[in-house]
Amino acid sequence: MREIVFDTETTGLDPNQGDRIVEIGCIELVNRCETGNTFHAYFNPQMAMPSIAEQIHGLSDAFLADKPLFEDVVEDLLDFIGDDPLIAHNAMFDYGFLNAELGGCGRLHLQRSRIVDTLAISKTRHPGAKHSLDALCTRYGIDRSHRVQHGALLDAQLLAQVYVELTGGRQIGLDMAGPEPIRPAVAALMPSSPVSGRRPRPHRPSEGDIVRHRAFVATLTDPVWASGDDWVAAEVVQ
Structure with missing residues (x-):
């Protein structure tokens, strides 16, 4: 089972208002394990970077000036993500930006059914708790000490670890009394044959x-x- 965990950095919050993607990072998972294959790119948004956005991710106009346009890299990106599920935190944000960029290149939009939102999973698993990526890293003991600013590839790497923990950890299927699996991929990794148990004991009174x-x-x-x-x-x- 191949899945892609990804994150984006942008110039703002709304692609419908002209905001653009300036960075994307993708992590390949196979059977919920990182393979080491990644995709990472910066893009020239062809617009000035708002100061509030730069404070979040640190990407300046000067840094992005010589970076390729999204349309120049779109083939490599589509080849990497293939037709596999796409996992993101607050996924509809990234999904909206990706589709806006793809539409601007004359490409087909991604199907909504491919998107897995770890924020929604977290709200189901941990109601009432904090659901930010930082909070989930703390909950699951994932080291984020090197996360000084937002960065698409770094955040995708952290999210990949969070996603595995949110969907059962490395030892899938041991918590048989837990919630129903979130993803079909989890169910697919469960044993296909029933586990043998001891023979039933008689309970009639003597x-x-x-x-x-x-x-x-x-x-x-x-x-x-x-x-x-x-x-x-x-x-x-x-």
Whole structure:
């Protein structure tokens, strides 16, 4: 099972208002393990970088000036992500920006069914808790000490670890009493054959049990359910 964890950095919050992607980072997972294959690129947005956005990710106009346009790299990006599920945190944000950039290049939009939102998973798994990427790293003991500013590839690498923990950790299937699997990929990794258990033990009362029960019932004063000794005996052996 191949999946792609990704993150983007942008000039702002709304592609419909002209904001653009300036960085994308993608991590390849196969059977929920990082393969080491990544895709990472910076883009020249052909617009001035708002100061508030630069404070978040540190990408300046000067740094991005000689970077390729999104349309120059789109083939490599599409080749890397293929047709596999795409995992992101607050995924509809990144999804909207990706589709806006793809549409600007005359490419087909990504299908919504491919998108997996770890923010939604976190809200289901941990209601009432904090759901930021930093908070989830803290919850799962993932080292984020090197995350001084947002960066698409770094955030995707952290999110890949968070995603594995959110969907059951490395040891999938050990928590048999836990919630239903979030992803079909998790169910696909479960054992296909039932686990052998011990043979069922008989639970019928022994003759001694019946005698002791009758003796106990005899000590009760006018029990409302009693209708004779035959009923008592029949009730005990059922």
